[in-house]
Amino acid sequence: MGTSLDFEKPIIELERQIEEIRKGAGKQLTGGTDGLEPLERRLAAMRAEVYKNLTPYQRVQVARNSKRPFTLDYIRLVLSDFVELHGDRLYREDAAIVGGWARLDGETVMIIGHQRGRDTKENLRRNFGMPHPEGYRKALRLMKLAEKFHVPVITFIDTPGAWAGLGAEERGQSEAIARNLFEMSRLETPIVATVIGEGGSGGALALGVADRVLMLENAIYSVITIEGCAAILWKDGKSPEMKERAATALRLTAEDLVRLKLIDEIVPEPLGGAHANHEESARALQAALVRHLDDLRRYKPEKLVRRRRQKFLHMGAFAE
Amino acid sequence: MAWFRKEKKARQPRRERLEIPADAWEKCEACAHTDLREKFVRNLNVCPSCDYHRRIRASDYVALLLDDGSWEELDLDLKSADPLEFPDYPQRLNRAIAKVGEGDAVMTVEGTLGAMPINAAVMDFAFMGGSMGSVVGEKIARLGQRSVERKHPLIIVSASGGARMQEGALSLMQMAKTSAVLAQLAERGVPYVSILTNPTTGGVSASYAMLGDAILAEPGAVVGFAGPRVIKQTIGQDLPQGFQTAEFLLDHGMLDAVVHRKQLKRTVEQLLRHMSGQPASTGWTSP
Ligand SMILES: [Zn+2]
Numbered sequence: 001m002g003t004s005l006d007f008e009k010p011i012i013e014l015e016r017q018i019e020e021i022r023k024g025a026g027k028q029l030t031g032g033t034d035g036l037e038p039l040e041r042r043l044a045a046m047r048a049e050v051y052k053n054l055t056p057y058q059r060v061q062v063a064r065n066s067k068r069p070f071t072l073d074y075i076r077l078v079l080s081d082f083v084e085l086h087g088d089r090l091y092r093e094d095a096a097i098v099g100g101w102a103r104l105d106g107e108t109v110m111i112i113g114h115q116r117g118r119d120t121k122e123n124l125r126r127n128f129g130m131p132h133p134e135g136y137r138k139a140l141r142l143m144k145l146a147e148k149f150h151v152p153v154i155t156f157i158d159t160p161g162a163w164a165g166l167g168a169e170e171r172g173q174s175e176a177i178a179r180n181l182f183e184m185s186r187l188e189t190p191i192v193a194t195v196i197g198e199g200g201s202g203g204a205l206a207l208g209v210a211d212r213v214l215m216l217e218n219a220i221y222s223v224i225t226i227e228g229c230a231a232i233l234w235k236d237g238k239s240p241e242m243k244e245r246a247a248t249a250l251r252l253t254a255e256d257l258v259r260l261k262l263i264d265e266i267v268p269e270p271l272g273g274a275h276a277n278h279e280e281s282a283r284a285l286q287a288a289l290v291r292h293l294d295d296l297r298r299y300k301p302e303k304l305v306r307r308r309r310q311k312f313l314h315m316g317a318f319a320e
Numbered sequence: 321m322a323w324f325r326k327e328k329k330a331r332q333p334r335r336e337r338l339e340i341p342a343d344a345w346e347k348c349e350a351c352a353h354t355d356l357r358e359k360f361v362r363n364l365n366v367c368p369s370c371d372y373h374r375r376i377r378a379s380d381y382v383a384l385l386l387d388d389g390s391w392e393e394l395d396l397d398l399k400s401a402d403p404l405e406f407p408d409y410p411q412r413l414n415r416a417i418a419k420v421g422e423g424d425a426v427m428t429v430e431g432t433l434g435a436m437p438i439n440a441a442v443m444d445f446a447f448m449g450g451s452m453g454s455v456v457g458e459k460i461a462r463l464g465q466r467s468v469e470r471k472h473p474l475i476i477v478s479a480s481g482g483a484r485m486q487e488g489a490l491s492l493m494q495m496a497k498t499s500a501v502l503a504q505l506a507e508r509g510v511p512y513v514s515i516l517t518n519p520t521t522g523g524v525s526a527s528y529a530m531l532g533d534a535i536l537a538e539p540g541a542v543v544g545f546a547g548p549r550v551i552k553q554t555i556g557q558d559l560p561q562g563f564q565t566a567e568f569l570l571d572h573g574m575l576d577a578v579v580h581r582k583q584l585k586r587t588v589e590q591l592l593r594h595m596s597g598q599p600a601s602t603g604w605t606s607p
Contacts, residue, residue: 169563178527
């Protein structure tokens with residue numbers, strides 16, 4: 001699952017060298033690690049260089065990297081006092097979406113996010129972060145709960161898409177997603193959504209109708225997976241060339257989404273991506289969330305809803 | 321419903337009637353039944369032999385649902401741009417316009433149905449697979465807002481493979497945009513009837529198509545979030561017979577009714593009358 005990225009190989013190699021020198025220095029007890037400073041500077045420069053020039057396809061790989069912090073990592077690092085809530089009260093619990101009460105900067109929030117797994121076992125349980133209708137219905141239940149107690153909602157988006165399978169269709173995947181879009185557009189409490197990794201089509205948007213929509217610097221947000229796009233348009237969803245072509249054509253990076261006026265802000269990631277430093281990534285996210293919620297708390301619920309609707313009504317690009 | 325009314329022509333001599341040109345014949349896509357095109361048309365493009373509901377154009381549904389001569393098309397001047405500079409998109413658009421005409425993948429009209437003022441949007445699968453980009457979203461949002469302002473019921477006939485890839489995340493956001501307008505409509509207590517035709521999948525099914533106060537579907541229409549091919553690929557096995565058909569959705573509680581094309585107008589009128597406090601149409605009192 002994309003744990004080592006090709007373009008990161010020189011970085012990883014240099015990291016290994018530095019680590020070895022450090023170990024050696026530790027054994028000698030004397031001599032120190034003075035010689036490391038230029039190497040570390042070189043590492044930082046290399047990270048900056050590689051990450052400054054990421055292609056859209058490399059961004060997709062970074063966004064999907066399983067070393068990146070996931071929803072539960074951010075819950076641990078950004079929030080406190082988390083109590084997880086389970087189940088949609090209709091059919092079953094869906095572990096592809098997690099949610100519950102938590103505190104941001106001491107204040108209660110409702111946190112809801114897609115949850116991917118880091119290993120095969122976890123991914124089977126989490127279904128690779130691809131929810132069934134139950135996941136979306138649980139999410140909606142928690143949002144309504146937040147509204148009831150006048151608590152803001154924070155969502156983290158990180159999914160290749162909603163699950164495509166027999167049970168998901170039988171139980172109304174379309175209806176579940178549509179219902180969330182409908183209800184989120186009228187929820188009378190602040191909502192801040194952040195794409196933390198992959199924002200895959202309707203399955204992502206079902207947690208994404210918010211007063212503020214943020215994206216982490218290396219996150220992506222797309223109407224279809226690059227593989228799906230390439231398969232449909234160029235009959236080849238597997239070759240790197242076609243995936244690269246789709247990644248470029250779809251304009252799915254955070255900068256693209258700002259340019260298209262579809263998101264509000266890019267949350268910076270540490271040098272070398274969020275996976276290089278979970279804590280630093282979490283600090284930037286926390287600061288952004290606190291700032292936006294402070295701002296949104298000023299609005300009365302009716303005004304909040306009116307502004308949220310206007311925001312989405314203005315999305316689109318056409319000639320007239 | 322002028323579009324399928326038989327043209328009044330002088331009866332032709334028997335001999336000449338046998339010499340029907342080859343292109344006057346059509347074959348049912350489902351059962352291969354062959355018949356005169358005129359006969360298909362007169363039967364609303366439902367196969368006279370197996371009842372298969374063939375795909376018809378947006379303007380056909382407008383003629384089928386709205387009162388004769390009552391309607392006017394809206395926002396015909398909205399045109400798709402190419403905001404992503406997506407490979408081959410302008411060419412695809414031009415081909416679609418040449419084949420189908422202006423108006424993109426949805427036709428929006430205001431008019432009357434059973435003398436009630438209504439707004440209707442009808443998607444056209446012939447235009448890039450009925451895909452929803454910015455224009456489709458904007459036309460439906462404007463129509464919905466018109467319904468909100470005038471308190472006129474809304475009808476949307478869906479036929480779509482989903483969001484339009486060539487407009488990327490802009491297309492995706494049309495799902496949120498249209499759903500937000502429908503929420504306004506619901507809050508004002510204005511009825512919305514959603515009609516699903518073959519096929520209704522992807523971003524359209526996961527937004528306005530599944531949000532009707534009443535949801536109807538034509539017999540046999542394929543309706544789902546993921547297309548059958550994608551699901552088959554994901555699960556690695558064949559799909560059960562009838563999976564994702566209108567009848568399947570009805571059985572699973574996702575629809576109010578599967579309605580034959582011949583009954584569509586009457587059913588919609590009945591629903592709208594119930595939901596907007598209007599008396600039953602004369603002659604419609606059931607036993
Ligand atoms: Zn037939």
